[in-house]
Amino acid sequence: MRSTLENFHPITLFLYFIAIVFINVFTNNPVISIISLITSLLLCIKLSCFKNLIGDIVFYLFLLILISLTNPMFSHNGQTILFFMNDNPITLESLLCGVNIGVMIISVLFWCNCFNKVFGSDKIIYLFGKITPKLALVMSITLHFIPTYKSKYKELSIAQKGLGLYSDESKFVHVINSVKVFFSLITWSIESSIDTANSMKARGNELKHRTSFSIYKLRKIDTIVILITIIVFLSVIINSRYGFNSYEFYPTMSILPMDLFSLLCYFGYGVLCFLPLFYLVKEDMLWNYYVSKI
Amino acid sequence: MKKDIAIFALFVAVLISILCFNDFQSVDQYYINHIDDIKSNSKTVFLSIDCENALKSNKLSDNIRNRLPKDGKIIKQTEYVLRDNDTVYSVLLRAVKFNKIQFEFQGSDKNSFNTVYIEGINYLYEFDCSSVSGWMYKVNGEFPQVGCSNYKLKDKDRIQIVYSNNLGKDLGKEESNQ
Numbered sequence: 001m002r003s004t005l006e007n008f009h010p011i012t013l014f015l016y017f018i019a020i021v022f023i024n025v026f027t028n029n030p031v032i033s034i035i036s037l038i039t040s041l042l043l044c045i046k047l048s049c050f051k052n053l054i055g056d057i058v059f060y061l062f063l064l065i066l067i068s069l070t071n072p073m074f075s076h077n078g079q080t081i082l083f084f085m086n087d088n089p090i091t092l093e094s095l096l097c098g099v100n101i102g103v104m105i106i107s108v109l110f111w112c113n114c115f116n117k118v119f120g121s122d123k124i125i126y127l128f129g130k131i132t133p134k135l136a137l138v139m140s141i142t143l144h145f146i147p148t149y150k151s152k153y154k155e156l157s158i159a160q161k162g163l164g165l166y167s168d169e170s171k172f173v174h175v176i177n178s179v180k181v182f183f184s185l186i187t188w189s190i191e192s193s194i195d196t197a198n199s200m201k202a203r204g205n206e207l208k209h210r211t212s213f214s215i216y217k218l219r220k221i222d223t224i225v226i227l228i229t230i231i232v233f234l235s236v237i238i239n240s241r242y243g244f245n246s247y248e249f250y251p252t253m254s255i256l257p258m259d260l261f262s263l264l265c266y267f268g269y270g271v272l273c274f275l276p277l278f279y280l281v282k283e284d285m286l287w288n289y290y291v292s293k294i
Numbered sequence: 295m296k297k298d299i300a301i302f303a304l305f306v307a308v309l310i311s312i313l314c315f316n317d318f319q320s321v322d323q324y325y326i327n328h329i330d331d332i333k334s335n336s337k338t339v340f341l342s343i344d345c346e347n348a349l350k351s352n353k354l355s356d357n358i359r360n361r362l363p364k365d366g367k368i369i370k371q372t373e374y375v376l377r378d379n380d381t382v383y384s385v386l387l388r389a390v391k392f393n394k395i396q397f398e399f400q401g402s403d404k405n406s407f408n409t410v411y412i413e414g415i416n417y418l419y420e421f422d423c424s425s426v427s428g429w430m431y432k433v434n435g436e437f438p439q440v441g442c443s444n445y446k447l448k449d450k451d452r453i454q455i456v457y458s459n460n461l462g463k464d465l466g467k468e469e470s471n472q
Contacts, residue, residue, distance in 0.1 A: 084319040251396070
């Protein structure tokens with residue numbers, strides 16, 4: 001199903017996602033991480049149904065645990081010592097710092113997931129086609145590969161199931177069999193990439209003066225979103241420059257900054273993150289309202 | 295089914311090997327309350343930990359500055375008993391455990407010099423004051439050319455663990471002609 005977010009201008013969407021991810025990555029404030037995680041998760045659920053996301057969420061939870069356990073192995077700073085490993089302290093602070101990093105990485109992954117759903121290959125060609133045509137083409141092709149491979153993998157494994165590959169009961173054998181299917185997928189992908197290259201050459205990809213067609217208009221709502229993005233982005237960056245919403249984990253965790261400027265920062269970032277959700281819900285309500293009138 | 299059990303056994307074996315090859319200690323086990331008594335015939339060394347230079351630097355954050363002693367002497371010069379085969383590192387570790395000071399190091403198996411590297415003492419870490427700041431050590435007023443877990447100590451040696459903001463140049467270390 002197409003979402004109404006796709007109707008936005010490519011520049012708007014690109015600036016929006018870049019600003020969100022940039023703020024999320026370069027401030028290590030837990031409040032901003034949590035806002036980002038919740039909103040990105042909600043937006044993901046809104047854009048694709050919850051059932052398809054369960055696998056992703058389980059994987060991301062596993063990733064979160066892995067990252068939060070890895071950080072205390074390498075960083076031993078911090079006051080609250082849990083125990084000692086090879087004479088180096090394992091501390092609560094570094095564990096929580098790891099959790100914060102993990103939450104940040106997971107929310108960035110969720111944002112990228114949403115970005116993928118909203119930002120099609122035609123938008124990429126439109127944005128980068130004139131600056132770096134080759135890079136734009138490569139990017140749009142690689143983004144296209146992920147869903148193609150997913151569906152091809154399903155096709156292959158169903159065919160193998162029909163031939164009796166998964167008849168063994170052991171889970172271990174299942175894993176080995178899926179690796180076999182994966183290898184056949186790789187063989188297929190190499191073959192198909194040569195096909196693609198040949199086909200593109202035959203259609204005149206390397207010719208000069210090649211143009212691409214697109215209709216994107218900068219609407220009123222686009223300019224409003226761009227303005228909000230720029231204002232929030234600049235205010236958060238300036239605030240962090242003067243140390244208002246800064247947060248330190250070492251040697252002890254500092255108290256969450258709750259002064260006026262920091263609160264404004266959280267509020268601004270929250271508004272920015274909730275913007276697409278708010279827009280989608282508004283459009284849904286409008287649709288239902290018009291349907292009810294018929 | 296047999297293969298499942300084999301995989302499970304492998305997983306358990308990895309877990310047990312992690313537990314065996316690493317040394318786990320609780321906080322009480324790590325800190326020592328009693329250090330060797332100095333007798334009339336026992337060999338001794340002197341040890342001091344000093345971070346005066348870090349306090350002079352204006353790049354040090356207040357969060358860390360507030361945790362350092364005002365005069366910069368984390369451990370004032372104290373006499374410790376010298377055991378057989380003691381290195382600078384083993385004496386330092388004993389002193390730090392006895393005084394309950396935070397200490398982080400890079401183990402000798404983690405770097406190419408095969409020696410222990412001191413990363414931070416009392417929450418003051420390498421790179422805290424500039425990109426070339428960190429902990430160094432002197433024995434009898436000179437900077438040895440080996441790592442701190444390879445320097446064998448003699449009777450009445452005077453060890454100074456000092457913080458440098460500039461590769462030791464601010465501590466009077468001459469530039470080596472290499």
